Every structure is written in C-alpha cells, then in structure tokens.
Amino acid sequence: MGTYLVRRFALMLLTLFGISVLIFVMLRMVPGNIADILFDAAGMIDVSEKAKLEHELGLDKPIVVQYVEWIGGLARGDLGYSYVSEKPALDEIAPRIPITAKLAGLALAFSIVFGVPLGVLSAVKQNSTLDYILRVVSLSGLSMPAFWLGLLILMVFVSSFGSIPIYTDPPKGFWNTLWLYSVPAAAVGFRSSALVMRLTRSSMLEVLRQDYIRTARAKGAAEWMVNYRHALRNALLPVVTVIGIEAAFLMGGLIVTETVFNIPGVARFLVEAIRWRDYPIVQNLVMFIAAVAVTVNFLIDLLYAVLDPRIRYSS
C-alpha cells in the first residue's frame, strides 16, 4: 500500500509538471498579450510604449526564462503580480477559491443527496410510473443548458418575488450565505444530480442481476438490506468516480453559472484573466485547478480501496 501511495504521488507531481508546461506554452500561443489588449481599448498601437510595457512585464524574455522564473517563484510561494490589477496574484486568487468551493460543494451535495437515492429508487422500481417520471426528469436535467436554466430561475424570482438572488455583495451570516449559494447550486446540481441518478440507476440494475443478490434474497434478507447493503455498495464504484470527476470539474467549470448569477468565483475570474492575457493569474489558477483535479483523483483511488476489498487485497 505504501509503495502504491508513493507511486501515485510521484505520478501526481509528474502530471502537474506536464500541465504547467502545457498551460505555459498554450497561453503564449494565443494571439496577443496584455500589452496588445491594453492598447486595443485605445484603438491604437504605440510601438515604443508597447515595447516598454512588454519589457517592464518581462514579456520580451525568452519563453524558457519566463517559465523558469514562474516555476521558481511558484516553488517559493511567489505567484507574481496580476498584470491588470497590479496586485499580488495570490491576493487576487485566494479570496475567490472559497467562493467557488462553497458553490461547488453545495452543488455536489445537491447532486449526491438527490442523485443517489433517486437513482436507487428508479432502479428498484424499474419500469414503474415512478421510474419513468424520474428518467424524464433526469434526462431534462442533462439536456437543459445551465445558462438557460439559470436565467429562467432568475426570471421566475424577479417576476414572482420581485427580487433576484445574485451576488452583489459578500453575504453576511450563515443563512444569508446558504440562501445566496443554494439557488445557483441547485441550478448546477440539477444537471449533476441527473448524471449521478442515471449512473446510479444503471449501475444498480447491473448489480441487482448478480448471483449474490439472488443468493441474498434466497437467504431471506430484507429487501432494503439487499438494495442498500449488498447492491448499492457495489454499485457505487462508478458513481464515486463520476462524483469525483464532477467535483474537480466544478472547481473550474462553473463559468456559466458564475456569470449568470454574477458570482465572483474562480471560473469567471479565469475567463476574464484569459481575456486580458493576465499570465500570472491564468497560469497559477490553472495550476490550482489541476492540483485539485489530480488530488481528487488520488482520493478517489484511495476510496476505491475502501469500497472494494478486492482492490485493497490486490494492491
């Protein structure tokens, strides 16, 4: 087990190194840099002023030097300065992480709380009216674009209650925070829960047809025990994988929801930073999201071992 952990950790570091090279090179392949964008708003390019700005920001250095400087800084905990706000990149990135984490966490909770039990129910009541209703609901959850659903929710709020649940100021207190995040979380979670529900259903149906389930029933085990203790635990492996992927995705993939509900989170900030070619922000933010993704994957691998003894024994 110890060797396995060390190997997986080494692989994590290698993946992060690969991502750092990839993002650094790709970002510089995108046309234009911050100087172009800043002059673009003025409708002109002053070549000497642009060159001066590029020199000031170190953009005229060879790409390898720029990369080494960035990685060196990252290792020392110095993320550089945002080209746009001219503030430390860490000060710009850090306050946004809890905002997205809260939203992603609530959305994930929404998807698990609704997706798993309803998926089990749908499988256990296969081909019943309830199953059909749940399948239609889950399919609509997967088909509805998040921005459309988000705007629809906002419109309903405005026309029915005359208020709008969007982020304009940091929420004060627990209930205010919960209220502000729960509406967008429900909009995102609806799609995630639909995915989790469909996957739980199909996984459960497969497991429910296994011999050991029939054996459990033949031994006279209660139906709930068969479903939840014998079947669900084994059906959860692919569901856990998807939940893990969703968790990693939600840290950086909430751009539409953050835009529609005006939440100043990581994803919206990242898109803005890309628009400005704010390299220090983009590079460090992508590295953070990548670190979250690989860490979540790592944790899922560990969870596999907890959920499935065969994995634990074989390792």
Next chain:
Amino acid sequence: MTAKLTALAAAMLAAASVAGARAAEPKHGGILHIYHRETPPSLSIHEEATFSVNVPAMGIFNNLVIYDQHVPQNSLQTIRPELATSWAWSKDNLSLTFKLRHGVTWHDGKPFSAKDVKCTFDLLQDKASDKFRKNPRKDWYANVADVTINGEDEVTFHLRRPQPSLLAMLASGYTPIYPCHVSPAQMRTHPIGTGPFKFVEMKQNESIKLVRNENYWKKGLPYLDGIEYTIIRNRATAVLAFVAGKVDVTFPTEMTKALIADIKKQDPTAICEIKPINVNTNLIVNRDSPPFNDPQLRRAMALALDRKAFIDIILQGEGDIGGTLLPPPEGVWGMPPDILKTVSGYGDVNKDREEARAIMKKLGYGPDKPLKIKVSTRNLATYRDPAVVLIDQLKQIYIDGELEPVESSAWFAKVARKDYTVGLNLTGNGIDDPDQAFYENYACTSERNYTHYCNKDLEKLFDAQSAETDLAKRKKLVWEIDKKLQEDVARPILFHARTGTCWKPYVKNLTIMSNSAYNGYRFEDIWLDK
C-alpha cells in the same frame, strides 16, 4: 357655493405644489447602485481610452473646466469652471490663462496647486520623469508648446497656433487633473483626486466602491454617501437586476431599443433615454492593396452603401446618417441635412448603386466575375453584425465578400500593419469636436488613421478650421472638410448609433449627454428621492 369650491380647489393645488417643491429639494444620503459592464483596466483616466473607466472614475476627479453636467449637448458654450475659477485668452489667442480655485485639497489631505496642473500636462506630453504606461491622448495636446505656472493659483497654456478647441479637450471627462505627489502607478490602483467621491476599492469582477468626499470644495455636495458599481458581465442578468431594484441605474448607453422595451414592460416606472453616443461604424479599405488602390473601386464601394438599411437592421431604427462628425440636432459640428444630401453616396441608393455597378463593369467585374474579398472585423457582435450587412450590400455591385472575424486583441495590430483589404471598424469620439475627429482619424501620421488616407491639402484645412475663432466660419470649413473626406472615401461612415440608459424614478438629477459617452459622470449633485 361654486366660488367656495373654486377656492378649495385652488388651496389644494397650492398645497400640492408646495409639497411638490419640497419633494424636489435634494436629499442627502444613500448609496447609488449602478451596474458596470466589465472590470475596467484601471481607474487612471489618462491611461485608458474606454468609458468603462470614465463612468466610475470621473467622480473621483475634477478638471480645470468641465462640460455643464446638466446640458446634454456638450459644446464650447456649455463649458463651466471647475478647478479653475475663470479663464482668459491672450489677444493673439496663443495663450490661455486659468485662475485657480483656493482651498481645494486632494483626497489624501494635501493642498491642490498650479503645480499639479503643470505635472498633469507634463505627464500627458511625456515631459515628466514619471511616465504613463499608456498615453492614448498625447496627440490632443500636440499644439501645446508649454504649460507655465504663475504662483500657486494661475496656470497658462502656451500654444503654437490658436486652437479654440483646447478648451473643449480640457472640459472632457478624459482630462482630469492629477496630483504631483502620486505616481502614475498608484493612480492606476488607488487614484487620488479632488472630486466629489473618494476611491475605496476596486475588486476585479465584483465591484468598484466610491465614498462621499466630506471635504469636497463645493460645499454641501455631493448628495450621495457613495456610489457602488457592481460588475455584471451578463447583460441579461444586469437587466433583471435593474428590474428587481438591485441596481438603480443601468450602465450608461448600454441598453438597446429591444432591451428598453423589455424593461418598460417589467417596470413601467423606469425612466429610459435613447441618445447618440458619438460612436460611428465605418468602412475601412486598405488603399495600398491592389485592386483597392484604384480610387474608382473605392468609390463604387461607397456608392453601394444603404445607410438606412444598416440602421433599420442593426439598431431597429435608432441611429443617424452622417459624416465624420455627429449629425445635428444632437451633434454640434456634423453636416446639416441640406449639405449631407449633396455628398456623393448619400443620395438615392438605387441610383448610386447603378453608378457603382457601371464602375465595376468598367473595371472588369460583373455578375459572372465578382470581385472576391475578405471583410475583416473584430469578433464582437457590434462589429460582426454590421459587417454581415455590409457583405450583403456589396454583393449588389458584384463584390463577393467573406467575413473574417479577427480575435479582438489582434484587431488593431492587424489593421496597423495593414494586414487587411476591406474591414469594418467602430470609432468613438471622446468629445464632439472637429480637432479630435480630424487629427486623430485622418491626419497623415496619426496612429489611428487605419486606412492611411493622406491629403496634405486637406491637412492644411484641418489647421485652418482648428485656428478659426469665428464659430460660423469654422463650421463652414468643417463641413467642407467632412464632405471631402466622404467623397474621397477616406473612411466611409455607415451610421452613428444611438443607445439607451435606464434609471429608477427616485434617481434625481441624472443627465445623459447626447453627443458624447465620455463626459457626463461627475455625479456630484445626483440624489435619491427615497
């Protein structure tokens, strides 16, 4: 009985009018909430060239002089003193002296003096040791030879030749006075001004907060305790936020006719105004690239334009046909209709297109042999949509265009290196003034002269109108120049857009300017009737 009733009615009316007068008296307090369409690059007005900066930052500063904030049409006649108490031209019109206000302090408590005015213009003219990161309006002051100070409270601008428009430039929202003791870098992140509001914070993607300047030199102002700009990138969300009362004012000039109709349906009390913004959409042709080096071909292209169709399709009728300068009645300097209709290409569209087709046939093109071109433009809806209409109109004269959307940040670099043949561009004017429009867009050496149109004789006329102090004579010269620019196909103007702003009825004293989108945001006497 009738007399008694009449007396009662009169008394009631009088009481109502007194109540009305009371309601109209400004109230202190409250935070004005405005949504902002984007995070501005910084709040240093001198370094930026978008009204995304002027809107939130104008309240932080003062100018020497300012356009009257409650007269929608900016002109030389509506310029009022601000940090200057008065101004006077020398007899030869080569120097302009301002007497400065006493007792004004910067937001950090330091006193304002004539030195600050000199420092500001030294920065703008690249004469200071400190430098701006960008200096987009350096050319505005090309005619200023020097700025000198006479003691603490007088400053003189020395000009190379007379230029009455200097006052117009000084009155723009783009010309605040900066403090000597604060570096340009700090002005970008934490601006210090003398204006009615102090900067509190700007959080990217979140908000910009300003708070009342308790020591503002205009006693009793501002009325508001502060202004908060909430950055809402999604316009649909922003409109809903306005309808729900989360914001009191929409981002200025950001509403289309359709959006205003939607707002009025959901909130009939909302006040909305649609006005010109002095931004024109224009056709740019690379006159050095064959076959477009042929003036006949360029003329045919200009004759193919149906400007009304652009306005109807793109702006649902909310636009104006004109030349380089914004047309009247809102525009001060634009060609009047009787002159405009004499300009080639502004007459009968069908007749003009007949002529254009004849030119094209003479050049060897026809329905079976169309001229294939790429129409380049920025990959933004405000550019792309008219470019599509343009392509359709050019088809009428055997020009087969293909849209080439260019990544926004690469657009001006591409145009500057002349890597295009035909393009569509938008030109915004900070002030409604011929000096700004002509020198910036048509002078032979200007960086914003995208088509590299160069007419030395016309440049002499630019100088002549610029130096002319007689308003009527100057207007005639301006119209003559504008007509020539259109007939030379220097940069055919397709249309001048009108856009809207909405606010809640309790927001008082808000005036939207009608010939510029850059100059009307001091907000010192706005108050909330809540």
